[in-house]
Amino acid sequence: MTPRVPLIRATIVVAALVWTATIGAAFSAIRRFETTPGAAAKTGPSWPDASTVPRQRGEWSLVMLVHPHCSCSRASVQELEAILEKSPSVQPYVLVYRPADFQAGWERGAVLDAASRLRRAKVIIDENGREAKRFGGFTSGQTLLYDRQGRLRFAGGITSLRGHSGINSGRVDVIRIASSGIGTGEHPVFGCAIDKKGTK
């Protein structure tokens, strides 16, 4: 047996332990990260009076708050697209956060592009997240559905996990409420924090 053999064996044993530990640790870390929701909105029972978002009275309105650089919010916008296809009576407003002291154009990127492509959607740049505060939202992807009278009918996220698009109870609830006009709904919201209060 050459002197290198025990060293090679030890290396393989260490690598085997690292390999096994990695699989367990990665599974657990990813799971914790993706299933931990952001802070839920603390919003009132009706459309906030202080809001400058031009709501069309007598129409269903949907407000989505997004951080333009939150990669998870691409899935939220994708889900919003699916909702809009099924809910023609809903007028969507996407409020895109931008800090006032950052240079113009900072908000450009995949999330803003996707939001701009949404049919019927009005994309509004939300300087310093003022509107997000008025709606009581902290987390990117926060979705609020208001009925024709401006009453809050749904508050929450419309993705099943962080950055995961696909059918989920948030999306289903919004479509059901908007089409039937019956009931209310809540769902955890997954995304980056728009406001530091949204950091958990």
Next chain:
Amino acid sequence: MSDSISLGVDSNTAARASELQKEQLSARYRKVDRMFAVLLVVQYLAGIVAALIVSPYAWAGKERVLHMHVWVAILAGAGIALLPVILAIFRPGTVLTRHVIAASQMLSSALLIHLSGGRIETHFHVFGSLAFLAFYLDWKVIMTATVVVAADHFARGIFWPESVYGVANAEWWRFLEHAAWVVFEDIFLIWSCILGNRELAGAAARQAEVEYLSEQEQLKSAALEMALAEMQATA
């Protein structure tokens, strides 16, 4: 007399053919091990690049930190690739090496699928990887890879169904549906492995026969030369 010679020839040739087949398979295993060692490193780097492109930062207002996916790509990616690459370098051609490579390749698929945000297109990596594993011509390696895929889907389907099926209330047996598509590909890959082995055995038998015939020709030539030399000496 001629029968006993013939039997001796057959058993010698068969033993040589078996030896040649083992040599060729061993060389193939080592070559494919090296290929996967390179592929696993390339996938590791690709995973980091994908994470940096798709989700470089997590944000809290205007503050940003490196996204969890980047850490996962760096640390989990390295952890997954470490053992198979070390085995491919220090224990190439062994049964353990190729089975660890098969399992790691499937885990790399799972990681890449995750890093791409569960994009359906990234699931093609699983099917591509199975085809690459068939280069070994060892159907048991494909079975190992399939078991890892099925176990991953089963475990996630039970504890975390949204991450694999997109819905929270997927049926417990849904992993079987996903595994069935993998099995569909497996059937043809396993068949191709068996055919490949048969072809290899045939080529080894032909080579052993050629070697035997060439050896016999050399013996005949030597005997002829000796006879000629003796005739010349007596003349």
